[in-house]
Amino acid sequence: MASIKMRAIREGEVPPDGGTALQEDADRPVFNGNGPDDYICVKCDNVLAHAMHPIQMTKKVRVKCGVCSTINVAVEVDGEVPRRPAWPGGRG
Ligand SMILES: [Zn+2]
Numbered sequence: 001m002a003s004i005k006m007r008a009i010r011e012g013e014v015p016p017d018g019g020t021a022l023q024e025d026a027d028r029p030v031f032n033g034n035g036p037d038d039y040i041c042v043k044c045d046n047v048l049a050h051a052m053h054p055i056q057m058t059k060k061v062r063v064k065c066g067v068c069s070t071i072n073v074a075v076e077v078d079g080e081v082p083r084r085p086a087w088p089g090g091r092g
Contacts, residue, residue: 003038006048006072009062023048023066030063041065041072048072
């Protein structure tokens with residue numbers, strides 16, 4: 001089983017109507033699944049979601065760490081790959 005580090009959500013990034021799971025007990029992951037990976041807090045490495053499938057950990061899944069109160073999200077974007085800037089002097 002691998003441990004995947006989540007990332008901190010930016011200020012204002014959480015939609016007002018968005019749901020954030022609060023880890024009330026720092027010793028117990030908020031989610032328990034049967035997938036291959038643990039998801040851990042970006043700041044303190046606390047396990048927030050245990051045995052999850054990557055497809056379960058979308059941007060809608062946010063977890064507030066019970067140890068350091070950091071709001072974590074698993075992925076950078078929801079379904080969309082950001083466009084890369086054109087290479088200088090390269091192919092358009
Ligand atoms: Zn934490």
